[in-house]
Amino acid sequence: MRFTTKSPFLSSRTSMLSLALHIVVPLLLIGLVIAFQINQLEEGRALHIERSRMNAQDIGSTLASSIGGSFQNIDLTLLAASDHVRDWYVLKNKKPGEVLASLQELQSRVPSLALLRSTDANGNLVFAVEGDQVEKINVADRNYFQQLKKNPNAGMVISEPVIGRITKKWVLICARRFNLSNGEFGGIVYASVLLDGVADRLAGGKIRLNGDDVILLRDDQQNVVVRFVNGKQDLSIMGQKISSPNLDEFDRSRSELGFYVARSVIDQVQRSYYYQRIAGRPLNLVVGISIKKALIEWQEESRKAWSMAGALISVIIFSAYLVYRSKLRQLHAIEELQNTQIALEKSNLELARLSTTDSLTGLANxxxxxxxxxxxxxxxxxxxxxxxxxxxxxxxxxxxxxxxxxxxxxxxxxxxxxxxxxxxxxxxxxxxxxxxxxxxxxxxxxxxxxxxxxxxxxxxxxxxxxxxxxxxxxxxxxxxxxxxxxxxxxxxxxxxxxxxxxxxxxxxxxxxxxxxxxxxxxxxxxxxxxxxxxxxxxxx
Ligand SMILES: Nc1nc2c(ncn2[C@@H]2O[C@H](COP(=O)(O)OP(=O)(O)OP(=O)(O)O)[C@@H](O)[C@H]2O)c(=O)[nH]1
The missing domain is CATH 3.30.70.270 (Reverse transcriptase/Diguanylate cyclase domain)
Incomplete structure (x- = not known):
C-alpha cells in the first residue's frame, strides 16, 4: 500500500521539532534581552561609580589646595607676628603697646585665628591678643613649644587637635619660634585655629555635598582634625585616631594621593574615596562620595530599563504565543488533512477491491x-x-x-x-x-x-x-x-x-x-x- 502523504511518524517528529523551536527561539530572545540588559546596567553602574570617584577627586583637590592656602596664610601671619615680637624683645625698637596692636591687627586679618600670643624662651606668656590672665600662663610643657625650642630650623609646627583651655573649643595650635640676635631660642609666637566651623566654611560654600558624603581631615598621627558629614561638622570623633586598611596603606606608602572604594569604618556607608596630603603640612584629607547616593540616578535608569525590557519580553512572549498557537492549529489542520487523505486512500483501495470482488461469494468477479x-x-x-x-x-x-x-x-x-x-x-x-x-x-x-x-x-x-x-x-x-x-x-x-x-x-x-x-x-x-x-x- 502506498500513500502519497508523508508518514504520520515522520510528520509528528518534524512537528514536535518545529513546535520546540517555537519555544526555544523566544526563550533565546528573552535570554538575550536579559543578558544585554544586565550588561548595559553593569556598565551604567561602573560609569556612575567612576563619576563619584571623579567627583570625590574634584572636591578633594579643591579642598586640599584651599586648606593648604589657609595654613600658608596662618604661617605668614605667625612669621609677621614673630617679627613684631623680635622688634620689641631683641631690637628693642618697639613698645609693648605697639607690638600688641600689630598682633591684634594680624589676627583680625585671619578669621579662623584666635588667641594670637607670644612667649619668652621659658614658655611664659608675654603678649596675648585677648590679654586675660597673661602672667599666669606657661606653655613650656606643650609639645609644640618643646619641638620649636629643640629645633632652630623648624617652620610652623601644628599641634594635634585639642580643646582650648580658654575657648573650650576644638583647636589646632599653630606655632613658630623666633631667635635672639645670637641665634638662640627666644620664644614662640602661636595662635589657635578654631576647628569649629572650619569644615562648614570649607564645605558649605563652593562645595556641594550630599548627606552621606564625607570630608575627613587627619593629622600625621591619624587624629581626626575635621569630620564633616550629613551637612554638618561631626564633633563626636574629634581628636580620635581613625585608621582603615586603605588609609593605613596610604600612610605607609607615603603616597600623595589615591582612590579606593570601601565601606566606612565609622558609619559603614559605602563610598568612593579620594585621598590627598596637604602639601608641606602634617595633614591629610579624605573625601568620600556615597555610592548609594551616586547610584540613585542609576537605580532610576535601571527601573526604567527593566520596565522597558519587561515590556519587550511581554511582547516576545505574546508574539511567540500567537505564532505557537497558529502553528499548532496549522499542524492540527495538516494532521486532519493527512488523516482524511489516508482514509480516502483506504476507501479508494476498498472500492477498487470491491469493484473486482463478487459481493455474494467474496471471489474475484x-x-x-x-x-x-x-x-x-x-x-x-x-x-x-x-x-x-x-x-x-x-x-x-x-x-x-x-x-x-x-x-x-x-x-x-x-x-x-x-x-x-x-x-x-x-x-x-x-x-x-x-x-x-x-x-x-x-x-x-x-x-x-x-x-x-x-x-x-x-x-x-x-x-x-x-x-x-x-x-x-x-x-x-x-x-x-x-x-x-x-x-x-x-x-x-x-x-x-x-x-x-x-x-x-x-x-x-x-x-x-x-x-x-x-x-x-x-x-x-x-x-x-x-x-x-x-x-x-x-x-x-
Ligand atoms: N439463489 C441464486 N440463484 C441464482 C443466482 N444466479 C443465478 N441463479 C439461478 O440459477 C438458476 C440457473 O438455472 P439454469 O440456467 O436453468 O440451470 P440449472 O437449473 O442449474 O440447470 P442445469 O444447469 O442444466 O443443471 C436460475 O434459476 C437462476 O435464477 C444467485 O446468485 N443466487
Whole structure:
C-alpha cells in the first residue's frame, strides 16, 4: 500500500521539532534581552561609580589646595607676628603697646585665628591678643613649644587637635619660634585655629555635598582634625585616631594621593574615596562620595530599563504565543488533512477491491477474471506453457432455488465458492464467479491430465459436502459439472477461443448427464468422468 502523504511518524517528529523551536527561539530572545540588559546596567553602574570617584577627586583637590592656602596664610601671619615680637624683645625698637596692636591687627586679618600670643624662651606668656590672665600662663610643657625650642630650623609646627583651655573649643595650635640676635631660642609666637566651623566654611560654600558624603581631615598621627558629614561638622570623633586598611596603606606608602572604594569604618556607608596630603603640612584629607547616593540616578535608569525590557519580553512572549498557537492549529489542520487523505486512500483501495470482488461469494468477479486471464494468457504465450480454463456450473440449481428458496440458493453458491477456493493452489490457480451459478477457473502450467485431476477432485469435494438437494437426480446432493479446455497459446489462437471451448465442454458435460468433468486435451483427447446416477456414495 502506498500513500502519497508523508508518514504520520515522520510528520509528528518534524512537528514536535518545529513546535520546540517555537519555544526555544523566544526563550533565546528573552535570554538575550536579559543578558544585554544586565550588561548595559553593569556598565551604567561602573560609569556612575567612576563619576563619584571623579567627583570625590574634584572636591578633594579643591579642598586640599584651599586648606593648604589657609595654613600658608596662618604661617605668614605667625612669621609677621614673630617679627613684631623680635622688634620689641631683641631690637628693642618697639613698645609693648605697639607690638600688641600689630598682633591684634594680624589676627583680625585671619578669621579662623584666635588667641594670637607670644612667649619668652621659658614658655611664659608675654603678649596675648585677648590679654586675660597673661602672667599666669606657661606653655613650656606643650609639645609644640618643646619641638620649636629643640629645633632652630623648624617652620610652623601644628599641634594635634585639642580643646582650648580658654575657648573650650576644638583647636589646632599653630606655632613658630623666633631667635635672639645670637641665634638662640627666644620664644614662640602661636595662635589657635578654631576647628569649629572650619569644615562648614570649607564645605558649605563652593562645595556641594550630599548627606552621606564625607570630608575627613587627619593629622600625621591619624587624629581626626575635621569630620564633616550629613551637612554638618561631626564633633563626636574629634581628636580620635581613625585608621582603615586603605588609609593605613596610604600612610605607609607615603603616597600623595589615591582612590579606593570601601565601606566606612565609622558609619559603614559605602563610598568612593579620594585621598590627598596637604602639601608641606602634617595633614591629610579624605573625601568620600556615597555610592548609594551616586547610584540613585542609576537605580532610576535601571527601573526604567527593566520596565522597558519587561515590556519587550511581554511582547516576545505574546508574539511567540500567537505564532505557537497558529502553528499548532496549522499542524492540527495538516494532521486532519493527512488523516482524511489516508482514509480516502483506504476507501479508494476498498472500492477498487470491491469493484473486482463478487459481493455474494467474496471471489474475484468477472472483471477481475478478464484482467487476470489476459495476463495469464500472455504469460503462457511468452513461456509457451499450457493454460487451462474451466467452467463450473451447479447442477439443477433452478430446481434448488425453487425447492429451498433464493436465500438457500445463495448459501449454496457461497459453499461452492468456498470449496473451489479451498481446493485450488494459492498463488498460481485462480477462481472467479463468472455469473449466476457459474464459476470459472484458470490453471496455469497444467496439461490436460493434471487439470482433469484437479477439477475432478473439486467435483468430488462438493459432492462430499453432501448439501441436500432433493431435486437432484444424483442421490439428493449438490453437484456441479465442469467443462474445460487446455491450450498452449499459438499464433492465431485467442483467449476467447479457449474460454468458448471450455464453455462448449461444459455444455457437453451437462449433456452427458451432469455431475462430471468434460474436457479436451492439447492433443484433442477427451477427458471425462462418468458417475453412475445410482452410485450410493453420493446419497444423503
Ligand atoms: N439463489 C441464486 N440463484 C441464482 C443466482 N444466479 C443465478 N441463479 C439461478 O440459477 C438458476 C440457473 O438455472 P439454469 O440456467 O436453468 O440451470 P440449472 O437449473 O442449474 O440447470 P442445469 O444447469 O442444466 O443443471 C436460475 O434459476 C437462476 O435464477 C444467485 O446468485 N443466487
Amino acid at each position: 468477472r472483471r477481475k477474471f478478464d484482467e487476470v486471464s489476459a495476463h495469464e494468457w500472455l504469460r503462457a504465450q511468452r513461456k509457451q506453457e499450457p493454460l487451462t480454463v474451466a467452467m463450473v456450473d451447479v447442477d439443477f440449481f433452478k430446481i434448488y432455488n425453487d425447492l429451498y428458496g433464493h436465500q438457500a440458493g445463495d448459501q449454496c453458491l457461497k459453499l461452492v465458492a468456498k470449496t473451489l477456493s479451498a481446493g485450488l493452489r494459492d498463488g498460481s490457480d485462480f477462481v472467479a464467479r463468472y455469473g449466476g451459478e457459474e464459476f470459472i477457473i484458470l490453471l496455469p502450467g497444467q496439461h490436460a491430465e493434471g487439470a482433469y485431476d484437479v477439477l475432478d477432485r473439486l467435483r468430488r469435494d462438493i459432492a462430499e459436502m453432501k448439501l441436500a438437494h432433493s431435486g437432484s437426480k444424483f442421490l439428493s446432493v449438490i453437484t456441479f459439472s465442469v467443462g474445460f479446455a487446455v491450450m498452449v497459446p499459438q499464433p492465431g489462437k485467442t483467449l476467447i477461443e479457449l474460454i468458448e471451448q471450455a464453455d462448449q465442454n461444459l455444455y457437453m458435460a451437462k449433456r452427458k448427464g451432469k455431475n462430471q468433468v468434460y474436457g479436451i486435451g492439447e492433443g484433442g483427447q477427451v477427458l471425462s468422468s462418468y458417475v453412475d446416477p445410482l452410485d450410493q456414495t453420493y446419497g444423503v
